[in-house]
Amino acid sequence: MTIQNNIQNILTRIDAACRRRGRDPDQVRLVAVSKTKPAGQIEEAARAGQQLFGESYVQEFTDKREEVKLPVTWHFIGHLQSNKVKYLRGKVSMIHSVDRLSLAEEINRQWQKIGETVDILLQVNLAEEASKSGATADATEELARRLAALPHVRLRGLMTLPPYCDNPQDVRPYFSQLRHLSERIAALNLPNVSMTELSMGMSHDFEVAVEEGATLVRIGTAIFGEREYR
Template sequence: MVTENLNQVRENIKAACEAAGRDPKEVTLIAVSKTKPVHMLQEAYDAGARVFGENKVQEITDKYPQLPKDIQWHMIGHLQRNKVKYIVDKVALIHSVDSLRLAQTIEQEAAKHDVCVPILLEVNVAQEETKFGLKTEEVLPLVESIAKFPHIKIQGLMTIAPYVQNPEENRPIFRQLKKLSVDIAAKNINNVTMSVLSMGMTGDYQVAVQEGATMVRVGTGIFGERDYSKQAQDK
């Protein structure tokens, strides 16, 4: 099932790129494997997946030693400052930085491990009260502050769009994030690239690709529905 789903998602991304006049190589598919057992991740790996996204630090630290070393792990969920030290040397990208305090902790832990950590700033474009993330007007000031940190590299922006029945409803959200990234890139701030736009999930990733996503985070579309009862282990 996982292999077939993965191939279908790839085809959908390819079609969305063609519709937008984009090269499919510009889009990285992140297999969101939260709550999924290692054998399912291994099946996705065997089918060519190399980038996996997790919401919980505990799941990254549990799965990391059990799977091939050429996997890129992405932290896509809300990151607590006291958990940063467990993953700072294991993840290829942190998608969910939404405060200066969190960035300061990442900087401190990265310095201890002598690594430079690529991050995205999480933007709550839709301003949903139940979601983490910055307001759009808060992003540039935070970019300018974090850009000074020697062990962090700001690579772009991330958003979690609202859950909608019709993915077209999220097109303005994705368009707004793209515009914000272009505006920030135009300022040519040192240590800031804005090369990554992480947006789009199982329900709306094709629309996100059409609007410029360079990373899409697909979980249910690859692995099927999740068993949220397992999350209780990570409290």
């Protein structure tokens, strides 16, 4: 299968999952997770119509961004250290992995320097796994309140990485929980906060995520093949 065929297959499956829930497929965007993949494969995907790409490593992203000549949109989806934020400044349109106030404050400082704002998502560690980043569900509401006061970031929703399960149905409760948490935060009517995005679902479970309300699905393997480990 070619990258083009893989993308079309995923979009067809997203469409079917939306229709099962009476959702508009236009509400769901595919984030092609291109970490560890060469610029040539990103451009191949872009030529097939894919415009949104997600990267997880700051140095790899900054190098790759210079190599990719086609017009694409970049999201940063990996764990982010505060001292690396400056390298993303003005280069990504969304950061999915904001998990603490200090990181959001640094993002705010860096985008203030260029007089712009950036969309962010709060990463929530619903299962409270020690191996994964993310705020706890209990801390997320207060964190959202604090982020609302930062003028150069716009909180647009939540992201999660649920535990891996062989049966995608087993992670449905986590996706449902994230949706309900998002709805609770939206009900607070915080300034500069609009909970319109749910970043959840990857290659093995994205259809369940879409059924539960995902608006951004992060898919790498099903597009590009198995990951090439760094």
